[in-house]
Amino acid sequence: MKLTSTKFFRTFSQPLWGNNPVSIQSLGICSALAVTVQLKTAVVMGISMTVVVAFSSLLISLIRNRIPRNIRIIAELIIIATLVILTDEFLRAFYYDISKQLSVFVGLIITNCIVLGRTEAFALSNPPHLAFIDGIGNGAGYSAALIMVAFIRELLGSGKFFGLKILPGIFYTAGYEDMGFMLLAPSAFIIIGLMVWLQKTWVKNDTK
Amino acid sequence: MFNRIKSLLFALVLCLICGSLLAFASKGLKNRQQDNITTDRQKNILKSVGLIKEEMTYTPDQIKTLFIDTIKRVSVDEAGRIIDEKENTEIPGSKIFPIYLYVQSDDSIAAYVIPIDTKGLWGKIHGYLSLGNDGSTINGFTIYKHSETPGLGGEIEKTWFQQNFVGKKIVDRHGAFVSLSIARGKVENNIPEDRRKNYVDGISGATLTGKFLTEGLKETLSSYEPVSIRFRKNNFRDYKQIEKKQR
Numbered sequence: 001m002k003l004t005s006t007k008f009f010r011t012f013s014q015p016l017w018g019n020n021p022v023s024i025q026s027l028g029i030c031s032a033l034a035v036t037v038q039l040k041t042a043v044v045m046g047i048s049m050t051v052v053v054a055f056s057s058l059l060i061s062l063i064r065n066r067i068p069r070n071i072r073i074i075a076e077l078i079i080i081a082t083l084v085i086l087t088d089e090f091l092r093a094f095y096y097d098i099s100k101q102l103s104v105f106v107g108l109i110i111t112n113c114i115v116l117g118r119t120e121a122f123a124l125s126n127p128p129h130l131a132f133i134d135g136i137g138n139g140a141g142y143s144a145a146l147i148m149v150a151f152i153r154e155l156l157g158s159g160k161f162f163g164l165k166i167l168p169g170i171f172y173t174a175g176y177e178d179m180g181f182m183l184l185a186p187s188a189f190i191i192i193g194l195m196v197w198l199q200k201t202w203v204k205n206d207t208k
Numbered sequence: 209m210f211n212r213i214k215s216l217l218f219a220l221v222l223c224l225i226c227g228s229l230l231a232f233a234s235k236g237l238k239n240r241q242q243d244n245i246t247t248d249r250q251k252n253i254l255k256s257v258g259l260i261k262e263e264m265t266y267t268p269d270q271i272k273t274l275f276i277d278t279i280k281r282v283s284v285d286e287a288g289r290i291i292d293e294k295e296n297t298e299i300p301g302s303k304i305f306p307i308y309l310y311v312q313s314d315d316s317i318a319a320y321v322i323p324i325d326t327k328g329l330w331g332k333i334h335g336y337l338s339l340g341n342d343g344s345t346i347n348g349f350t351i352y353k354h355s356e357t358p359g360l361g362g363e364i365e366k367t368w369f370q371q372n373f374v375g376k377k378i379v380d381r382h383g384a385f386v387s388l389s390i391a392r393g394k395v396e397n398n399i400p401e402d403r404r405k406n407y408v409d410g411i412s413g414a415t416l417t418g419k420f421l422t423e424g425l426k427e428t429l430s431s432y433e434p435v436s437i438r439f440r441k442n443n444f445r446d447y448k449q450i451e452k453k454q455r
Binding site: 067093185 | 211214215218219222223226229230233234237240241244245247248358359362
């Protein structure tokens, strides 16, 4: 059997492209607008998100047969909230500057539909190893979308790549100007919109 | 009935586990976080006097040494006299204000920094305002903690907003204290020519944050006015002299 056709691999690759949480399911847009002015914050946010989705899916899948049905959402939220606060505390202790820039958005992972959606739709009915890899896949899909948006915004908005000036000075002397609009939230909306359009046309042509 | 008790027990055990985990993590990381906060404040004080540039990165140790080398923390009383740290606890009922002095290597005071600790729209705004040794020109302004709406009032933490403070005056052209206000909209469109030195550009969508900050700055600067007057009269220029006078 080929690696690409195993259930394990498909669980991971589906959310990366065909079922991307941001560009196909349109989830997690709020944070995708807020933290994508620079690549650095986007990457840290992506990693935090991946850790939270992966481990909440894993933990909930581990105790899925013990969770009483009537309080399952509360139980899921307790676990997610705990993981998010742990991540936030960790960032505050070791990456203070970035955590200041991300401000409330790490805390808001709790309310991100991707996390609760994955635990509710996948982790509750699948074994731990699949739930974990599903979490990683969704986190990676979310990160990929964020990183793409942040790359475009940072490059066009301030001519930088990971905080380093990469556009040569000649550009500026020749009359090129950074696009201030890219630093504002609406620009992310437009970029995400274009991404959704491109990907949907692409996926449609693929299946034809 | 049995199911309900089971649910209740499950919730209880889960909460206990998660709660203790969080308590443990919070306790364990507290010192590091506190360290980060201290460094961040020192960095903001240094930034307000212009010793740290926005685009450069500094290690915490660099900030600590730079801070110890250049900044002296003292207290001033209501009359604007600089008093020793230890004294202030012994005088009951008197008002003492903390102040940071930027002392250069030849012991001259280049600037003084006033901590801003004021009400915002949603919570407190904390920052530093640095004034030059003429007692009237703003050297820099920084904010290190606030809970304003990100994207609207939250813009007060951005460089473009704080950069507007540099070079502004807290006195009018006759030298009388007027504080500094945040304008509604752009200064050049809304404020008469002769008063533009006392205003900075406002943030669109954040009128209330601007209003609160204006009030807070006025209140804080008024209580520091006695010190500022001494600076304007040229009384405070040499750190060594002040030290001697105290003894």
